[in-house]
Amino acid sequence: MTSSKPSPPGTVERAFRAALYADTDTSLDTGASLLAADPAADAELARHGEEFVASAWRRGWQPADLVRLVRRELDDVHVRLVSALISAQAPNDRARGRRWTEQLTDLAVTPAPPRADRFTHATTVLELYRLLLGLPTLESLDEQPAVAGEGARPERPESRMLTRIRALLAKAEATGFPEEAEALSAKAQELMARHSIDEALLAAGAPAGDAPRARRLGVDAPYEEAKAVLLHAVADANRCRAVWNEALGFSTVVGFEPDLEAVELLYTSLLVQATTAMTKAEAAQRAKGRNRTKTFRQSFLAAYAHKMGTRLAATAAAETADAAATRTTGPLLPVLATRDLAVTAHLDQMFPTTTTTRLRGVTDEAGWTEGTAAADRAALHTRPHLPGA
Structure with missing residues (x-):
């Protein structure tokens, strides 16, 4: 043997x-x-x-x-x-x-x-x-390609509206004038809200309706708590929901595809604008003899996120009310309510258990004041007329 x-x-x-x-x-x-x-x-x-x-x-x-x-x-x-x-x-x-x-x-x-x-x-x-x-298991984003003949709705190419929004935000990031950045950002948020409403009505009349999806956006150190709050505010204003994974440095945003695109665009742009404003404000504070960079920045970004959330919510509500009062293309408010319920259900399915957290380390009064002022300058509640926009 x-x-x-x-x-x-x-x-x-x-x-x-x-x-x-x-x-x-x-x-x-x-x-x-x-x-x-x-x-x-x-x-x-x-x-x-x-x-x-x-x-x-x-x-x-x-x-x-x-x-x-x-x-x-x-x-x-x-x-x-x-x-x-x-x-x-x-x-x-x-x-x-x-x-x-x-x-x-x-x-x-x-x-x-x-x-x-x-x-x-x-x-x-x-x-x-x-x-x-040692990677942990994450919630599946379940992104499947559209397959003809299987009832899947093919993905539409990116709309011209998103191209305009992206161009406006790029200009807002590049300008050195706060008033111009405010006007450009305001116009971008107005177009985002309008685009979301158009897409909702279009989907409601389609044979096979859209379903909510999810995407992950990085929330990087430093000052990641304040950044997560800002992303949460942007998501809420654009009919999405965000859940922050602090340990892995990202937030999962749930919503319909056009709204997800808008959230990513606006969050990225506002973060750039906030960082630029923070750097300028910090330089002014140093010129006065202050040298508390970390606490100033933490408080600045926290105030910016808090104030921006209020501004974004007001802009979104105003645009929805205006659209409901003037459009005759369909029952807008029931459509939006149905989509909100679908987003919430998808979020609950992905994250059956979530917890809330409070911002820590907001101790610098000057940073909070300057951050609030910066968010005011980038306010999105007005809808200015921009020639050629």
Whole structure:
């Protein structure tokens, strides 16, 4: 009677045993040394990386989520490495939706990892794989491509209205004049509200109605609490809902697709404008002899988010009331109420349990005052006439 002995573990398996399941520098060095000494293991090592990426997709992650987490936890060389792995895995992946494809396109411009000696490269790879191995499961965004003949509603191309909104916000970010930024931002929010109403009425009359979706937006340090509050305010004003994941540095925004697009555009623009205003206000405070940068910035952004929420809510309510009073294309308010209920139901399904949190660290009176004033200057409750807009 003969029996075969199991083959000895290969280099990659031994390196993984040493480095991935024990979080110490010594074990990492051991694993990297094994890999550095065996160039023949490189292809298998890369295949394992693609498998880790595919596993992340099964756990609800998307390309932008993964890159954002790696940037948050590791270094630029790891970001380049995970971007390369995502691109390498993509041809073997199943068909995805438009947002997924856009994220892959963004990654395509990421520079390749710099050349390094074998030990340094192996260390980088193992550090990245450690992170990927421990990824938690996220709520599925369930983005499926439209398939003809299966009752799926094909995605419409981006509207001209969103193109105009994007152009207005870009101008608001670029101008050095607060009054001009206010007018441009106000016009953008007006167009967003109008676009949302048009899309709601269009969807209500379609044979197969839209359904709410979700997307994740990064909420990065520093001062992430204030940024999360600002995003929450923008989402509420645009008929969406946001849930902040503090540990992983993002908020999940739930809503209908045109509104999600508006939220991302406006949040990004207001964050740029708030940062610019904060930098100028801080310089003025330093000129007066103050040197409390952290508390000033925290209080500034908290006040900006709080005041902006009030302004956005007022603008959204005014636009809805105006549309309800003047439009004859359909029962607007019941349509909007139905969509609000659908968004709430989708949010509750994704997040059965949520908690509320209060802003911490708002202790600087000057920062709060300046942040409130900046939000006032960027007020969105007026609807000025802009020639050519």
